[in-house]
Amino acid sequence: MNVLEKIVNSVNSFSKSERKVADVILANPQTTIHSSIAALAKMADVSEPTVNRFCRRLDTKGFPDFKLHLAQSLANGTPYVNRHVEEDDGPEAYTAKIFESTMAALDAARQNVDINTVNRAVDVLTQAKKISFFGLGASASVAHDAQNKFFRFNVPVVCFDDIVMQRMSAINSSEGDVVVCISHTGRTKNLCDIASIARENDATVIGITAYDSPLAKECTLVLSLDVPEDTDMYMPMASRVAQLVLIDILATGFTLRRGTKFRENLKKVKDSLRGSRFEKKDF
Amino acid sequence: MNVLEKIVNSVNSFSKSERKVADVILANPQTTIHSSIAALAKMADVSEPTVNRFCRRLDTKGFPDFKLHLAQSLANGTPYVNRHVEEDDGPEAYTAKIFESTMAALDAARQNVDINTVNRAVDVLTQAKKISFFGLGASASVAHDAQNKFFRFNVPVVCFDDIVMQRMSAINSSEGDVVVCISHTGRTKNLCDIASIARENDATVIGITAYDSPLAKECTLVLSLDVPEDTDMYMPMASRVAQLVLIDILATGFTLRRGTKFRENLKKVKDSLRGSRFEKKDF
């Protein structure tokens, strides 16, 4: 609970002097956080230890700690809460909610992603003879994005969003090939089969999917994001955004691992795109 | 401006030791506000006065005042600062940075998106005879994603990531058709042409692109996100994530506008996907 609310709630349990302190703080909270204990004591017309005791009563370590808590209460920002879109939400409401829940999902993913596995995945990718990205439905666009990113690295990379092509590609894979299977739920039968086939053909299979899912069981390496499941139908697929960020992370790890010379090359690719663009005018 | 952002922004103007302080604070902001100047100095491996000078440089009265400001920043809900990936970053570092800068980009987008235009775009989309999504390169995956979303609504929707098909489709468009052109910079020549052709054929053109760009000038309606430009090459394309979220928002607005009966239909589509999945076991 917020310190300010706490003061209001426990106003009865305060002694006379403590109450004076509470009143002064509630009246000028902004001043309080910039005052010393002496100044506040004077304002409330009590002694310094009384102020100190007041702070302790509110479960803070002392006056400075109390000021910290107070400062946080005053900056009453509502962080990113996963609020669901309601039927009668207007444009402001649903726009805000979707941004916020996506950010909340990213925050959750950030806390849950296993750095060790990320590192091992980067290892595997840097040593790959060929990289394939497979996804179906919503995950197909993530796979496309991954292809686009890795293509710039001048590595053999393919991407299929079609079971038949995926299957053919999986059958033709061999040792040193890396197959990345993307699926939020990890329950898409076809993709599980493909992971299995790729493994049988000695490819390394990285799964960007839910931990403990059927797909996860078929993979060599599982990158799980643990984004809360998309419960209602308005809720957009925040999981997919988390997957994209994960791809960014893998790509970044890849570039870093490849060293300086490699990055110079990458710059050339970026520059080459310029020809297809209108020049930016600098005034 | 928020103290955390301020630290990141003025990182260049810091001296070597001050930078050490900045790094420690950014790495453990929550710990910092509960530490004494001595503890923080030790963590950063600098002297206490250095920490004090660091605080003053950020226009605070001293260390305790700095902690107060920091506490407020943390409470404000934006601990997500846009830090760039450095060459010698380890997996923890770049993973955290990429998540954070993506979240920072979303936060910026959320604040800049024009709700009015969103609302009008939803209007236009709900009344569309046919919806086309066009994107090239990195934006192609966003277009794919959009197609996937709108396809579920049982509306005529197409998506092309190839200039020839895009051009043909644009030429064949007519009044009542909506063309959504996606491009971060808005400077891709081919896409500008296509927007122009579509407009000449009486289609409504929605641009998800930079405000004031050549592409924006060809559009009926411009949805600008104003995500900070991807300055260095490690920096992943956070803009693309913002575009995806915007698509989610349009799709959500679309569903809400269509009413209850329509959403029942949507549920059927979701259910139909179940057949292709492994059942989830509930213990």
Add this chain to the structure above:
DNA sequence: GATAAGTTGTAATTAAATTACAACTTCCTT
């Protein structure tokens, strides 16, 4: 290679907060 500008740390100083304890109030018991 000398000098000036800027940076950093040590030690001294000052300020702030906390503790210990004594005085006082309040309320209950006899």
Add this chain to the structure above:
DNA sequence: AAGGAAGTTGTAATTTAATTACAACTTATC
């Protein structure tokens, strides 16, 4: 109503934290 216990408050001492002044050192410049 007097005495005493529990609780409250303030003074002064102590401890802790933060700041300042200055000296040593580093870095850039001519």
